[in-house]
Amino acid sequence: MKYVRMAELSETTGIPVPTIKYYMREGLVAPGRPTGRNQADYSDEHVRRLKLVRALVEYGDLSIAVIRDLMARIDNPELEAFDLLGAAQKTVTPRREPRSGPYKDRAEDRLHELLARRGWRIRTGDPAYRTAVGVLATLEEVGREDMLDALDAYADAAEQIAEADLRLLGGDVSDRERAVEIVVIGTSVGDTLIASLRRLAQATVGERLYT
Amino acid sequence: MKYVRMAELSETTGIPVPTIKYYMREGLVAPGRPTGRNQADYSDEHVRRLKLVRALVEYGDLSIAVIRDLMARIDNPELEAFDLLGAAQKTVTPRREPRSGPYKDRAEDRLHELLARRGWRIRTGDPAYRTAVGVLATLEEVGREDMLDALDAYADAAEQIAEADLRLLGGDVSDRERAVEIVVIGTSVGDTLIASLRRLAQATVGERLYT
Numbered sequence: 364m365k366y367v368r369m370a371e372l373s374e375t376t377g378i379p380v381p382t383i384k385y386y387m388r389e390g391l392v393a394p395g396r397p398t399g400r401n402q403a404d405y406s407d408e409h410v411r412r413l414k415l416v417r418a419l420v421e422y423g424d425l426s427i428a429v430i431r432d433l434m435a436r437i438d439n440p441e442l443e444a445f446d447l448l449g450a451a452q453k454t455v456t457p458r459r460e461p462r463s464g465p466y467k468d469r470a471e472d473r474l475h476e477l478l479a480r481r482g483w484r485i486r487t488g489d490p491a492y493r494t495a496v497g498v499l500a501t502l503e504e505v506g507r508e509d510m511l512d513a514l515d516a517y518a519d520a521a522e523q524i525a526e527a528d529l530r531l532l533g534g535d536v537s538d539r540e541r542a543v544e545i546v547v548i549g550t551s552v553g554d555t556l557i558a559s560l561r562r563l564a565q566a567t568v569g570e571r572l573y574t
Numbered sequence: 575m576k577y578v579r580m581a582e583l584s585e586t587t588g589i590p591v592p593t594i595k596y597y598m599r600e601g602l603v604a605p606g607r608p609t610g611r612n613q614a615d616y617s618d619e620h621v622r623r624l625k626l627v628r629a630l631v632e633y634g635d636l637s638i639a640v641i642r643d644l645m646a647r648i649d650n651p652e653l654e655a656f657d658l659l660g661a662a663q664k665t666v667t668p669r670r671e672p673r674s675g676p677y678k679d680r681a682e683d684r685l686h687e688l689l690a691r692r693g694w695r696i697r698t699g700d701p702a703y704r705t706a707v708g709v710l711a712t713l714e715e716v717g718r719e720d721m722l723d724a725l726d727a728y729a730d731a732a733e734q735i736a737e738a739d740l741r742l743l744g745g746d747v748s749d750r751e752r753a754v755e756i757v758v759i760g761t762s763v764g765d766t767l768i769a770s771l772r773r774l775a776q777a778t779v780g781e782r783l784y785t
Contacts (some may be wrong), residue, residue, distance in 0.1 A: 555705065
C-alpha cells in the first residue's frame with residue numbers, strides 16, 4: 364500500500380488540512396501511521412474515508428455525532444450488512460413525531476392496516492413508522508383526511524422507488540463504505556429528486572386537466 | 575351572513591386575538607366590517623381565511639410574505655385556476671440550485687432528454703426543473719452517477735403520485751381556498767409521507783434481499 368504525508372492527503376482529497384485534523388480529533392477518521400514526532404503517513408484507506416465523511420457532511424446534512432456513530436458501525440465487522448444499512452437509513456429519515464390523542468390513535472390503526480395488507484415489515488419504533496403516523500394524524504387534524512384516499516397510490520409508488528433503490532445497491536454489500544454512501548446520499552438527495560419530479564409531473568398532468 | 579365579534583372569532587378558530595390582529599396588519603386577512611370606533615364584525619369568510627392561513631403557517635412551513643402573495647392571488651378573480659395552483663405549488667418546491675460548470679450542463683441535457691421522452695412539460699425556469707438539474711449535477715459530482723440508473727423508475731413513480739394528487743384536487747377548482755390548501759399542504763406534508771413510505775418499503779425489500 365502507498366503511504367503519503369498530510370499535505371498530499373489534503374491535495375488528493377481537496378479537503379483543507381485543518382478540516383482533516385478536525386475529523387481525526389472527532390474520531391471520524393483514524394490517525395495515520397506514526398513516522399516520527401508529530402509526523403504520520405496516510406494510506407488509500409484514509410483518502411476513501413475522508414471522501415465519505417465529506418460527502419455525508421455536505422450532501423447527507425448529517426451532524427458530526429451521527430457520522431461518528433455510522434463510522435463506528437462500518438468499522439464493526441460483527442455488525443451484519445442489513446443492520447448497518449438500517450442504521451444508515453434511519454439517519455436520513457425525516458421526523459414528525461405524532462402528538463398523543465385520538466388523531467394519533469386512528470392514524471396508527473390506519474398505517475398498521477395498510478402495512479399489514481401490503482405485507483410490509485412492521486416495527487412501530489422505527490422513525491419512518493413514527494413519521495408516517497405523524498403525517499396521517501396531521502392530515503386529519505387539518506381537515507384534509509380526503510388526502511388519505513391517495514395513500515394506496517403513494518404506497519405503490521414508494522414500493523417501486525424502493526425496488527429501484529435496492530437495485531442500485533446491488534446484491535453485494537461487502538464494500539461497506541460504498542453501501543453506506545449509497546444509502547445515505549441516495550436516500551437524502553433522492554428524496555429531493557423525487558419531490559421535484561413530482562412537481563414536474565403535477566404541472567404536466569394539471570395542464571392536461573385544467574386548461 | 576352571520577357576523578361575530580373578535581372574541582368569538584378567536585374562540586371559533588382557536589387562534590389567539592393578538593395573532594389574528596397580526597395577520598390582519600400583515601394583510602393576510604381582510605379587516606372586519608366596522609361597527610363603531612375600534613369595533614368590527616367578522617363573517618364566515620374570516621373564519622375560513624384564518625384557518626387557511628394558520629394551516630399554511632403551521633404545516634406548509636411558509637413565510638408571511640409568501641402567504642400574503644398567495645392570498646392576493648386567491649383574491650384576484652382574473653387569475654386562472656391553473657396559474658393560481660402553479661403559484662401555490664412553486665411555494666413548496668425544495669430548492670437546490672445547480673452550480674455552473676460541466677456537471678450542470680450534462681445534468682440539464684439529461685433532464686431535458688428525460689422530460690422530452692416522457693412528453694412532460696418543459697419550462698427551464700421552473701424551480702422544480704432547476705432543483706432536479708441541481709440534484710443530477712450533485713450525483714455526478716459526488717461520484718454517484720450510478721444513481722442515474724434509477725431515474726426512469728423515479729419518474730414513473732412521480733407520475734403515479736401526481737395522478738393521485740390531481741385526483742384529490744378533483745375536476746372542480748372553483749373553490750380557490752380549498753384548492754390552494756390541498757396543493758400547499760398536500761404537497762409539503764405529502765413529500766414527508768412519501769419519504770417515510772419509501773423508507774418502510776426499503777426496509778421490507780432489503781430484508782428480503784439481505785437476510
